[in-house]
Amino acid sequence: MASIPTSPTSPESPGARSARQPLRKATSRAEFEAIQREATESWRNLWGGDRMVVSVGIDSSSIAKGAVEVYNACRRELAGSGSTVRQTSGNGAMWIEPWVEIQRPGQPPIVYANIEPDDVPDLLAGRLEDRAFGVRGDEPFNGVPPLDAHPFFKHQRRILLRNHGVIDPDSIEEAIANGAYSAYLKVLFDLSGEETVAEVAASNVRGRGGAGFPAGIKWESGRKAKARPKFVVCNSHEGEPNVYKDRRLHEGDPHRILEGILIACVAVGAERGYNYVGGEYPLAIARFRKAVQDAERLGLIGKNVLGSGKDVAFRLRTGGGAYICGEGSALMYSIMGVRGQPRTKPPRSVEEGLWKRPTVANNTETLANVPDIVSNGGAWYAGIGTEKSTGTKLVTVMGPVKTMGLVEVEMGISLRTIIDEVWGGMADGYTFKGIQTGGVSAGPLKAEQLDVPLDFDSMTPFGGMLGSGGFVIFDESVDAVDFARYMTAFNRYESCSKCVPCRLGNPALVEILDRIRLGRGTRADLPLIERTSKHIIELSLCGLGQVAPAPLLGLLHTYPEDFESKLVDAPPVLPLREVLPLAGD
Amino acid sequence: MDQHAPGQIDLDVVREMVSHITYSDHQEAQELILHALQEINEHFGWVSLEAAEIVAEHLGTTANRVYGLLTFYADFRTEPRGRHFMLVCHGMACYVGGSTALVDDLAERYGVGDGDTTADGALTVQVVDGCLGVCDRAPIVKLDDAYHGQLTPEKLNDVLQRAIAARQGEERVHGIDPHIAHVS
Structure with a gap:
């Protein structure tokens, strides 16, 4: 097993290849366009040559399964053969990791699943053809179907994930060859700030962090704000126990996020952009940091970018493992080097945010959509998905399903299709009981409710929520009271302790749940849960406190039998010394 | 990661580490407190009060504030790690x-x-x-x-x-x- 390569340019690290060619700074549009042409040319040469191209998908989940060893084994095996061995990012299909993609001269690239380091010699010699999983292309080859024919990929619409499993995330050239920064170029030279904001507004892209607020409205308020300086903040902090989409975006296509932030800066006239990433994501941070350094070297960040007369500064900041820092105002306090605790609103952060200046704060996934919205137009984007929830959504799953992974689906697809087809249904030996929605901010759905379309509003009547797209599937062995206790305990632990209802209410809920689990709960405890939850929901200061009891209430309303079966009429009276061990016992 | 004897933080190493953290104004200095603590925490596995004082000194703030951050964020340890x-x-x-x-x-x-x-x-x-x-x-x-x-x-x-x-x-x-x- 390997350590995560924290420095992408260290000699052993797969990213070292691209560091050999120094990047030259572009000072005009024409110079950058020349770089674009060269990048496209060398991308074409990479795939069009007469050499074997071996790509290994490396991200935080495949590293844990030995992908770096597989990569090193490929390098050793092919040393001096003239073949290319390169890293790429994961493609979302976690159950086939570690995977290796091989393009032999004259053949399409074929992905091989579950390759161990010891398999590499046989694999490269063509003796492991039974592991061929799919062709990265449109046509089958030698009986191997295209990747997109697999149910996991068939139902996806990959816009944000287009480059995942294709480009080397440490290579700005490969990103540029695949379209990165062409939208930024357009915003710098062809569009006014007003026009860019209008495209984003026309796309009707809604905030992907969970709240679903239209990004265009936020950008417009930010653009009109008079105070200076202004900032753009990308919220890449995922502290929830079941969400990893933003981490994967950083690991797979960091330039897409950076481009989205830079476009936002230019469009709203912000002096500086920030990206705030959770500190627990070393690989995501390393790859994003490399992306920023390369973009600076190319002259895409700094004064008078590409001679456009526009200045854009950028800073990467990392968090310290506090769930609350995903809340907008807490995140900004954390950037400012104080405890991340939310404040009352108004003023909204777009009026008074970072350093008390107007700040446009968006989720990573929202900003990652921006380059394509600008390139293809807001109307194109609005045509994807449903009328009120446009575009695609990154969705992650945990739990006992067959083909687990990160997927990007069009809004409006039914939850049942995703579970049964994309994730392959329940693993053998497990029976579906429910699916927890909205991270730790909403309730679960039962099997009969799964025909609900995946969008921002449809799950609400059932007590569910799209949230940030993190789902947990649990089976019959999971007890609703235990599960509720787990999520309530998470909220108790992660409460920032600023306001009383959340600080004291969540421990009180945990106490009640423990009482029920241990067979000492009575009928009076269920209304007590409702009343305590109402207090927390109505009186908490921030959005996270206001939804803290939601998973508990959802589970209580969906699986009342799990709670009621544990209640007793009168709790057994224990002798005092069993409750409180007395001195001398 | 941690090549040092558990329970000890070499303050000269901490001084060397923070000396590489540069800033242009007081705002940026404050933004870098967490960053400095993360580097120390990653290197030694924990951050001592003395190390926090060095960070405070270098970034023009109080040890009180720095220690307040250490105890708020879950990633930091204020006690040494085991082997x-x-x-x-x-x-x-x-x-x-x-x-x-x-x-x-x-x-x-x-x-x-x-x-x-x-x-x-x-x-x-x-x-x-x-x-x-x-x-x-x-x-x-x-x-x-x-x-x-x-x-x-x-x-x-x-x-x-x-x-x-x-x-x-x-x-x-x-x-x-x-x-x-x-x-x-």
């Missing part, structure tokens, strides 16, 4: 996969809960409420630099015993502080 450091993922997939049994077993067998170090200083355990991101191998732990997945309490115990034994074996042979990176 082995284990993150136990308690994310939802791991929870559904049985991480509670692992946590309970650690408490029973080794007497350690979240943030604790065993009495002999061999192992520090931290329970991660977020996610280590290897959900299809749930429940998972990260011991030093290696991941171990699909664990039961017995399997976890084997992994720990092997790690601790490997360590003691090497100590006997070399009498030095070996850096254990790979266990299985």
